[in-house]
Amino acid sequence: MAEDYLVKVQNLKKYYEVSKGMFKQKTIIRAVDDVSFSIKRGETYALVGESGCGKSTTGKTILGLTDATAGEIYFQGKDITKISYSDMRKLRKDFQMIFQDPYASLNPKKTVREILMEPLRIHKKFEGKEREKKIHEILEIVGLSKSHLHRYPHEFSGGQRQRIGIARAVILQPDFIIADEPVSALDVSVQSQVINLMLDLQKEFGLTYLFISHDLSVIEHMTDRVAVMYLGKIVEVAETEELFENPKHPYTQALISAVPVAHPREERKRIILKGDVPSPANPPKGCPFHTRCPFAMDICSEKAPEEVFFTDGHKATCHLYTNSKEEIKDVIRNS
Template identity: 70%
Template sequence: MMKQKVLLSVNNLKKYYDIPQGLFKEKIIVKAVDDISFTITKGETFALVGESGCGKSTTGRTILKLTEPTGGRIIFDGNDIAALPYKKMRTLRNRMQMVFQDPYASLNPKKTVREILTEPLRVHKKFDHDTRLKKVKSMLEIVGLSEYHLDRYPHEFSGGQRQRIGIARAVILQPDFIIADEPVSALDVSVQSQVINLMLELQKEFELTYLFISHDLSVIQHMTDRVAVMYLGKIVEIAKTEDLFTNPKHPYTKALLSAVPITHPKEKKERIILKGDVPSPANPPSGCTFHPRCPAALDICKTQAPKTSEHGNSHSVSCHLYNKIEEEIPHAISHS
């Protein structure tokens, strides 16, 4: 079997924000993304999941350099994005696009659909005027709209239609890689499945690679190949989607999956209720950042950050329960 090409490699990525506290107070450092690593192969749909505020969206924006990384490397098809100057990065952007979460805020209300979809082609100097218009009309039909909508403004569309326009804007350049940041969370449930199916169809037609950011695990299970689970700026588990849902290892992953609604009245599931709230990234707990809420926390979790261990089939987890450090750990596994 031929090994798939790695399109994106994120190595030890960090994004910290400095928050001033006044003239005589020490500034606070918020670790929004704290030393994360993963790879995405060409044609794959890779997911980032976790609670709100865990750093998923910041990761996506940092990968595209919409916000500058604090540290680490972002390698896209052999190019170190973090080190690229502005002009070279701008040239590369036609291969990397983003679908934003809010279709109401991501479209310019003063521009028509014609202008919104023509702009990427014009900025990257692709095609002449007539060819651009043909491309725009063709893309509208592909996403389920028509030439009739060309001269309408965003406020004249429903939420689902606006997101289709946002997707068309991202795909019209025929990029290699698209980051979809919660693309269906702001839509009605009845529309969500239509948009998800559209994205899957576009992936096949244009050979797209997705980084799909979401907190909706049912959506993740339906459309992704691999999943990375984030908690407080760190990745705690990475696995193939099927493996993660059938054999989760990290206590946080188990808690997230236990919250997914059952699909059949006779199905039984034990709900894991986590104690407390998510700590502030400005003052994260010592050791394992999840230990204050973890039902299987050990003494070592309070003082030492866990190392990442491999468990076959591309499944990795950062948890002391799977690091054989003390004799109490096997005992903890058997009772977790």
């Protein structure tokens, strides 16, 4: 039986052309470079990686907030990169976004009522008193009350503003929500409340999430599968529990080693990566990670690695698993 995929991304590319220097030389920024993944209906799929790896750009491209350079994006079996503007507008009610900054993403000149009314009015959902009823219901669900309806965004705390942003995304009852660093701008004490709210909403409305974050402790708590991005490419994909217990790619191992331990007696060997992230305008040849990899071999700078499949959909793109075992032992011994 085929998997029930709600979103399928194939060979997605997003390049930006910029002019640099006195003579305005054209340079191509490879923000997203040949990315493919699928999201099952009802699951929470995570994109993780350092700042600048292309995860937010991937999310915005899927939603059509920026045009794809190449590739296909399938939503409910339809390639949304090839549909007309009017058809895309009709689909907008079915996928929404929760933004990173809960203050910048809300119109400061509109009250909470106006913010929540706008998507209902644009997409012609419900009528008159029914709209008011839906607004009251969604406010209660996200932990706010009717007394907040006529207040402006600046009158709320960061956590309350993010609840308003979540309410705006959910009020249309979409199938798919992209959450772009939804808790990174919040106090630690508030983060868990917002995460639990999102999990409750997922159960209540049957939502599917693409959760974008650099915080692996959050990812471990609330996602089903994880894709690790580096320099515009996906380097490893696995179910969340499997990824944290058995990371294969050296970059994933370094990221997980940096997660704070939960108990003071717990020990974890920290992997310190050398150098800086290369520029997406001039990515390294071969494996994009080889300039910082503690296990880099000669082939890593010459040839791009192929995907290697492990158990239960776990896959990684690394030469460590395509070379002979003797070569790998020598590399690890000398690193």
